[in-house]
Amino acid sequence: MNAKEKNLHRLFNPETVAVVGASNNPSKLGFHVMKSLVTGGFAGNILPINPKGREIFGIPTLPSLHEIHQTADLVIVVVPAPHVPDVFRACAETKAGGIVLITAGFREIEDPNGSRLHDEIKAIADKAAVPVIGPNTFGIVNYATHLNATFTPEFSQNPRGGIACVSQSGGIAHLLSFLAMRENVGFSKIIGLGNRLNIDFPEAFSHLAEDDATRVLMCYVEGVDTPKRMMAALRGLGKKKRVVVYKTGRSRMGDRASLSHTGSLAGNHEVYLGAFRQSGVLTVDSAEELLDTAKALDRCPFPAGNRVSVLSAQAGPGIAATDTCAEVGLALATFRAETQAQVNACLPPLALRTNPVDMGPAWYNADALSRLIRAVMEDPGVDGVLLLTMFASANAAIVEGMRETLLRWHQRKPVITCILAPEGIWDSEVYDLEERGAIVNYPTPERAARAFANLYKSGKLGRKQREIHDKLQGDKPWR
Amino acid sequence: MNAKEKNLHRLFNPETVAVVGASNNPSKLGFHVMKSLVTGGFAGNILPINPKGREIFGIPTLPSLHEIHQTADLVIVVVPAPHVPDVFRACAETKAGGIVLITAGFREIEDPNGSRLHDEIKAIADKAAVPVIGPNTFGIVNYATHLNATFTPEFSQNPRGGIACVSQSGGIAHLLSFLAMRENVGFSKIIGLGNRLNIDFPEAFSHLAEDDATRVLMCYVEGVDTPKRMMAALRGLGKKKRVVVYKTGRSRMGDRASLSHTGSLAGNHEVYLGAFRQSGVLTVDSAEELLDTAKALDRCPFPAGNRVSVLSAQAGPGIAATDTCAEVGLALATFRAETQAQVNACLPPLALRTNPVDMGPAWYNADALSRLIRAVMEDPGVDGVLLLTMFASANAAIVEGMRETLLRWHQRKPVITCILAPEGIWDSEVYDLEERGAIVNYPTPERAARAFANLYKSGKLGRKQREIHDKLQGDKPWR
Numbered sequence: 001m002n003a004k005e006k007n008l009h010r011l012f013n014p015e016t017v018a019v020v021g022a023s024n025n026p027s028k029l030g031f032h033v034m035k036s037l038v039t040g041g042f043a044g045n046i047l048p049i050n051p052k053g054r055e056i057f058g059i060p061t062l063p064s065l066h067e068i069h070q071t072a073d074l075v076i077v078v079v080p081a082p083h084v085p086d087v088f089r090a091c092a093e094t095k096a097g098g099i100v101l102i103t104a105g106f107r108e109i110e111d112p113n114g115s116r117l118h119d120e121i122k123a124i125a126d127k128a129a130v131p132v133i134g135p136n137t138f139g140i141v142n143y144a145t146h147l148n149a150t151f152t153p154e155f156s157q158n159p160r161g162g163i164a165c166v167s168q169s170g171g172i173a174h175l176l177s178f179l180a181m182r183e184n185v186g187f188s189k190i191i192g193l194g195n196r197l198n199i200d201f202p203e204a205f206s207h208l209a210e211d212d213a214t215r216v217l218m219c220y221v222e223g224v225d226t227p228k229r230m231m232a233a234l235r236g237l238g239k240k241k242r243v244v245v246y247k248t249g250r251s252r253m254g255d256r257a258s259l260s261h262t263g264s265l266a267g268n269h270e271v272y273l274g275a276f277r278q279s280g281v282l283t284v285d286s287a288e289e290l291l292d293t294a295k296a297l298d299r300c301p302f303p304a305g306n307r308v309s310v311l312s313a314q315a316g317p318g319i320a321a322t323d324t325c326a327e328v329g330l331a332l333a334t335f336r337a338e339t340q341a342q343v344n345a346c347l348p349p350l351a352l353r354t355n356p357v358d359m360g361p362a363w364y365n366a367d368a369l370s371r372l373i374r375a376v377m378e379d380p381g382v383d384g385v386l387l388l389t390m391f392a393s394a395n396a397a398i399v400e401g402m403r404e405t406l407l408r409w410h411q412r413k414p415v416i417t418c419i420l421a422p423e424g425i426w427d428s429e430v431y432d433l434e435e436r437g438a439i440v441n442y443p444t445p446e447r448a449a450r451a452f453a454n455l456y457k458s459g460k461l462g463r464k465q466r467e468i469h470d471k472l473q474g475d476k477p478w479r
Numbered sequence: 480m481n482a483k484e485k486n487l488h489r490l491f492n493p494e495t496v497a498v499v500g501a502s503n504n505p506s507k508l509g510f511h512v513m514k515s516l517v518t519g520g521f522a523g524n525i526l527p528i529n530p531k532g533r534e535i536f537g538i539p540t541l542p543s544l545h546e547i548h549q550t551a552d553l554v555i556v557v558v559p560a561p562h563v564p565d566v567f568r569a570c571a572e573t574k575a576g577g578i579v580l581i582t583a584g585f586r587e588i589e590d591p592n593g594s595r596l597h598d599e600i601k602a603i604a605d606k607a608a609v610p611v612i613g614p615n616t617f618g619i620v621n622y623a624t625h626l627n628a629t630f631t632p633e634f635s636q637n638p639r640g641g642i643a644c645v646s647q648s649g650g651i652a653h654l655l656s657f658l659a660m661r662e663n664v665g666f667s668k669i670i671g672l673g674n675r676l677n678i679d680f681p682e683a684f685s686h687l688a689e690d691d692a693t694r695v696l697m698c699y700v701e702g703v704d705t706p707k708r709m710m711a712a713l714r715g716l717g718k719k720k721r722v723v724v725y726k727t728g729r730s731r732m733g734d735r736a737s738l739s740h741t742g743s744l745a746g747n748h749e750v751y752l753g754a755f756r757q758s759g760v761l762t763v764d765s766a767e768e769l770l771d772t773a774k775a776l777d778r779c780p781f782p783a784g785n786r787v788s789v790l791s792a793q794a795g796p797g798i799a800a801t802d803t804c805a806e807v808g809l810a811l812a813t814f815r816a817e818t819q820a821q822v823n824a825c826l827p828p829l830a831l832r833t834n835p836v837d838m839g840p841a842w843y844n845a846d847a848l849s850r851l852i853r854a855v856m857e858d859p860g861v862d863g864v865l866l867l868t869m870f871a872s873a874n875a876a877i878v879e880g881m882r883e884t885l886l887r888w889h890q891r892k893p894v895i896t897c898i899l900a901p902e903g904i905w906d907s908e909v910y911d912l913e914e915r916g917a918i919v920n921y922p923t924p925e926r927a928a929r930a931f932a933n934l935y936k937s938g939k940l941g942r943k944q945r946e947i948h949d950k951l952q953g954d955k956p957w958r
Contacts, residue, residue, distance in 0.1 A: 027843075032873040110828040154871040154901040169795020174869035178899050179922060182661075222798060248798045251805030257798045257835050286925040287799060316648020319701060319727045319736045320766060326730030349589040356736050364506075390653035392633040394511040420657050422633040443658060446765040 003129035008199065008207050011098025011131055012142050012189070014073030015044045017149065018065060018096075020087050021078035021103075022048030022056045029102060030078040031056075032151040033139070040141075040148030040156040045070060065090040073097035076139065076149050081105035081117055084135075088121045092128035099125065100149050101134035107195055108136055122197050131203070137194030138170045143187055144213045150192070154178075161186015162215035162298040166204050168193050172220040172246075175287055183443070184431055185295050188213040200225065202233035209237050217243045218294035220287075222258040227275060234279040238465050242297040242458060243281045246290040247272050280465025282458040292447055293454040299440045300414035302459030303383040307333035308452060309376045310356035312445075313363055313389035313398075317418065318356035321386050321445035328453035332356070333382040342375035366401025373405050377413060384414040386452060388445050392421050399429040406438040414455060417441045418448040482608035487678065487686050490577025490610055491621050491668070493552030494523045496628065497544060497575075499566050500557035500582075501527030501535050508581060509557040510535075511630040512618070519620075519627030519635040524549060544569040552576035555618065555628050560584035560596055563614075567600045571607035578604065579628050580613035586674055587615055601676050610682070616673030617649040622666055623692045629671070633657075640665015641694035641777040645683050647672050651699040651725075654766050662922070663910055664774050667692040679704065681712035688716050696722045697773035699766075701737040706754060713758040717944050721776040721937060722760045725769040726751050759944025761937040771926055772933040778919045779893035781938030782862040786812035787931060788855045789835035791924075792842055792868035792877075796897065797835035800865050800924035807932035811835070812861040821854035845880025852884050856892060863893040865931060867924050871900050878908040885917040893934060896920045897927040 001009070017037060023030035030050075037046050038057045047070075048056040051063040062068055065075065065087070075096045077087050081103050091099055106118040118135075125132045133140055139150030143160045158180055167173035170192050177190060188211065191204055201224065208214050217237065224230045237243060249255035250269050276283050284290050308330050312318030325332060332355045335343065343353055346368040352358035357376070362368040376382055389398070399419060406415060417439045419430050433439045442448040480488070496516060502509035509529075516525050517536045526549075527535040530542040541547055544554065544566070554575045556566050560582050570578055585597040597614075604611045612619055618629030622639045637659055646652035649671050656669060667690065670683055680703065687693050696716065703709045716722060728734035729748050755762050763769050787809050791797030804811060811834045814822065822832055825847040831837035836855070841847040855861055868877070878898060885894060896918045898909050912918045921927040 029873065035872075151873050152871045154904070157901055167795070169793060169798075171791070171793025171797075171867075171869050172795040172799065174793075174871070175796060175897075175899055175923065178869060178871075178901055181901055182922075220795065222795065248795070248802050250802045253805050253811050254798050254802035257794070257801055257831060286803075287923045288925065312650070314648060314650025314653075315736070316646070316651040316699065316701065316727070317654060318650075319648075319733050320651065322736055323727050323729045323733035324765075326732050332732055352736060388650075390650050390657060392631045392653070392657075393514075394508065394630050418654075420654055422636055422657055422660055425633070443661075444654065444766050446767065 004131050005206065007097045007129060008131040008203065010073040011133070012140065012207065013145060014097060014147065016047065016070045016072050017042070017044060017074045017076065017147070018047040018049050018068060018072040019076045019078070020049045020065065022050050022053070022061065024053060024056050029151045032153065033076055033078055033102065033149070036148040036150050036153040036156065039153050041146035042148065043146065047072065065094050065096070071095050074100065074149060076100045076102065078102045084117065085120050085124065088124040091130055092124055096130065098131040099133070100137065100139045101132055101194070101197065102137060102139060102151060104136040106135045118195070118197070125198055131199050132197040133191065133199055134194035135197060137192040138173065139192055141187070141190040143189065155190060157181055159184060159186040161188065162213070163187050163218050163294045164189040164191065164208050164211065164214040164216070165218050166191045166193065166201065166208070167220040168222045169220055172287060176218065176291055179288070179291050184434065185291060202226070202229045205233040205237045209240050214241060216294050216297045217241055218290055219243065219245045220290070221245055221247045222249060231275050231279045234276070234281050235465065238280040238462055242462070244290060244293045244297060244454070244458065245276055245281055245283045246285070246287060247276070247283055250285070277461065280461045282454060282461055284454065289450065289454070292442060292451045293458070296414070296416065296440050296451040296455040297458060299434070299437060300416070300455055301412065303414050303456050305383040306330050306456050307381060307383045308386055309333050309382045310386045311359055311373060311376060311388070312356055313359050313391065315352055315358045315360070317388040317390065317445040318352065318358060321388060321449045322356050324446045324449035325453070328450055330449065330453050330456065333379070335376070336379055336381055339375050339379040343372055346372040363395065363398065366398065369398070369402060370405040373402065377409055382413070384416065384452060386445070386448055387415060387417045387419070387439070388448065390420050392425050396425050399426050403429065403433065406433055407436060409438065414452065415439050416448050416452045418443065418445045483610050484685065486576045486608060487610040487682065489552040490612070491619065491686065492624060493576060493626065495526065495549040495551050496521070496523060496553045496555065497526040497528050497547060497551040498555045498557070499528045499544065501529050501532070501540065503532060503535050508630045511632065512555055512557055512581065512628070515627040515629050515632040515635065518632050520625035521627065522625065526551065544573050544575070550574050553579065553628060555579045555581065557581045563596065564599050564603065567603040570609055571603055575609065577610040578612070579616065579618045580611055580673070580676065581616060581618060581630060583615040585614045597674070597676070604677055610678050611676040612670065612678050613673035614676060616671040617652065618671055620666070620669040622668065634669060636660055638663060638665040640667065641692070642666050642697050642773045643668040643670065643687050643690065643693040643695070644697050645670045645672065645680065646699040647701045648699055651766060655697070655770055658767070658770050663913065664770060681705070681708045684712040684716045688719050693720060695773050695776040696720055697769055698722065698724045699769070700724055700726045701728060710754050710758045713755070713760050714944065717759040717941055721941070723769060723772045723776060723933070723937065724755055724760055724762045725764070725766060726755070726762055729764070756940065759940045761933060761940055763933065768929065768933070771921060771930045772937070775893070775895065775919050775930040775934040776937060778913070778916060779895070779934055780891065782893050782935050784862040785809050785935050786860060786862045787865055788812050788861045789865045790838055790852060790855060790867070791835055792838050792870065794831055794837045794839070796867040796869065796924040797831065797837060800867060800928045801835050803925045803928035804932070807929055809928065809932050809935065812858070814855070815858055815860055818854050818858040822851055825851040842874065842877065845877065848877070848881060849884040852881065856888055861892070863895065863931060865927055866894060866896040866898070866918070867927065869899050871904050875904055878905050882908065882912065885912055886915060888917065893931065894918045895927050895931045897922065897924045
């Protein structure tokens with residue numbers, strides 16, 4: 001690790017955090033940053049810097065960075081742009097670790113002073129090997145240490161999990177966090193890259209590659225300044241982490257807007273997609289699909305193949321999932337003879353006993369249901385299961401009935417579910433099964449099927465990429 | 480109206496409801512049906528019929544339909560299949576209005592007794608002009624009278640609204656209801672058609688065409704026995720109501736499963752889609768899109784054209800929405816000169832001031848924001864607005880700031896939004912704006928854009944269909 005990389009590690013894992021521009025005034029971002037740090041549960045030192053105030057959130061303020069006794073591992077900056085160069089110089093002089101620069105008004109404004117300031121602070125930071133997240137960012141969150149270094153205290157509501165969200169848009173990062181709260185999806189980190197003064201995707205990827213808390217990188221990309229570096233970083237990452245990317249600018253209209261927004265080389269979307277594919281990275285087409293896919297990547301083993309079994313408590317959702325499977329490149333497994341015999345033994349002679357299976361008639365018999373699910377899971381011709389059921393209080397006991405079977409299955413094959421009920425019926429059981437890794441749950445059969453397909457595709461892309469890598473290294477035969 | 484149609488009206492608007500097979504045992508559906516009726520708030524008479532019991536949910540039971548003093552307008556039947564013919568005869572003899580037959584075990588089972596029973600009860604019902612919802616249905620709900628005639632008491636949790644859900648699958652109807660609860664979408668009726676003894680889609684459509692509480696029909700279709708009747712009914716309906724259909728069986732695999740499930744003419748999906756289009760009906764490809772579209776149809780005026788303006792508090796979600804617009808056939812409006820001048824006056828000289836508009840820099844200035852939104856809405860070259868914003872407590876006041884502008888705009892153009900925050904920040908403001916018809920809200924920018932496109936397409940299909948209809952009637956010139 002070079003000096004900047006070491007400082008980036010300090011930035012994400014600080015003992016001491018200083019907030020330059022901390023405020024008691026709720027109309028200021030400096031207030032909300034303090035609120036995030038204090039209410040988020042961060043256990044380290046929090047030092048509000050403000051020459052005017054006396055106390056903020058019960059913590060005595062200091063007039064400047066030079067007055068603090070400890071060295072700040074992380075300095076969060078929210079003062080107006082013209083004051084930022086002075087703050088940067090103080091950071092360099094006091095050997096601060098890294099900076100989260102929330103202030104806007106740099107390269108993204110038309111006024112040439114913005115670009116001039118950008119260049120000035122970049123020179124200071126680079127010379128001192130100080131990594132800078134931003135400018136024009138909401139900040140970062142590290143869930144492992146309850147560090148919420150953003151102006152959004154609510155980010156602390158997300159449960160902890162294995163997904164790191166790396167976003168080129170503050171809006172999309174907020175969207176993903178708020179959607180994740182609704183669906184109980186856990187994060188390891190959130191990183192708002194902002195204008196990427198000297199920390200861009202490649203630097204974030206290198207850092208996250210070594211982050212034990214992160215299993216999955218969920219990335220939102222508008223445009224990339226240094227595509228070759230980006231792709232090289234992704235290839236290195238692919239051996240250690242799972243990665244999914246939502247790249248906007250698919251349309252000419254959207255691409256033009258991206259270009260204006262980030263000032264990056266947006267350009268031909270197909271070139272991007274090809275480059276991601278070559279780097280072994282799956283791309284998706286919406287924020288919802290991005291989160292759905294990251295959730296499956298975080299919690300499931302990769303399926304060995306694309307042969308799914310659709311087990312549904314009602315025919316309709318089973319048919320809907322089957323349609324989606326066909327559209328997204330999944331195949332419906334053909335059961336081996338003994339599996340089919342066991343399924344037939346669990347169900348009356350109704351129509352849907354092959355695949356999809358309408359489990360409805362076994363629905364009030366937890367034992368038959370369990371035997372059925374188990375028989376299908378144990379079939380070597382089945383690479384994973386889509387398990388679907390709706391219903392409410394009349395069937396409230398059934399998830400409990402399937403529970404043991406689902407838990408006994410040791411995650412050798414993915415079990416992706418759509419178990420849906422009104423609030424209070426199954427939530428706690430479903431969350432428990434999710435937390436124990438037995439299932440991954442989605443609100444519709446179609447989204448469950450699409451998540452399965454993306455899990456399969458991601459595994460396949462990664463395998464291919466690892467094979468290419470191994471071939472280039474010459475240490476494994478090419479198959 | 481013929482006798483069966485009159486009885487269907489009684490079935491949906493009963494004064495007296497009898498439950499044959501009512502039970503005190505929570506493992507029986509007859510218990511859950513009673514619970515739905517009693518706890519759902521139905522104000523009419525509820526008569527549990529059970530020769531063994533004395534009291535169910537505090538209501539004295541009666542031994543048979545013959546013993547009741549009133550005529551039952553609706554008889555809900557949950558006794559085992561072999562007893563059903565006797566119950567039907569009793570309904571005919573006592574001049575009951577209609578039947579909801581929850582019991583399964585008729586045409587859908589392989590045992591030929593199932594088909595025989597089906598034919599037997601159909602003959603009884605048809606002779607007596609008694610309409611039958613089912614067999615093998617979860618039932619019906621009429622939100623106008625708090626009548627929950629199903630085995631799912633939770634259906635009563637859905638708010639009241641203008642959407643009638645007509646489904647060929649109980650699972651999909653439950654799915655739609657549970658999703659709707661999460662997103663505050665209101666229903667007028669839910670109808671589970673089941674095996675369609677003598678009430679099929681056309682009969683349901685004719686009934687709903689005259690239902691004042693229903694503005695939108697949201698239909699899930701697997702297969703249709705009498706396609707010509709179905710399409711004729713849809714064409715009649717199209718002049719009075721808005722209709723959206725989710726038809727599964729798109730794939731060969733899914734189609735085969737549909738066929739097994741419903742025993743209906745599934746077959747070529749493209750033929751279905753063409754027939755729906757010719758009937759002026761929009762089709763969609765997932766349960767989520769079905770509900771999203773129904774919600775927009777219920778609450779928005781049709782846009783005059785496909786020219787949208789994307790107004791976003793953050794660039795990223797604006798770009799994501801722009802991409803989706805391009806994919807689903809929407810155009811980004813070009814502002815007239817005076818609109819652009821007003822937009823420019825509200826925003827600093829940043830990049831995204833044309834369309835999409837990044838409103839971020841005006842975000843803390845409710846007045847500028849309101850002027851901006853208003854200028855865009857008043858532009859005759861803009862057919863509707865996509866308004867997007869995330870953020871949390873740091874911006875909690877802003878929805879309040881836009882409120883007056885959004886309310887003053889009298890629904891002349893659709894305003895479709897993605898206003899997302901953690902729970903407790905904006906929910907009540909957003910719900911209030913939705914209830915007053917000022918906006919329709921979605922959880923992602925992409926879903927908001929797709930809903931706008933479907934609203935536009937539905938309006939266009941309906942217009943075309945009305946023109947064909949008028950031409951055939953000879954009462955309007957063909958353009």
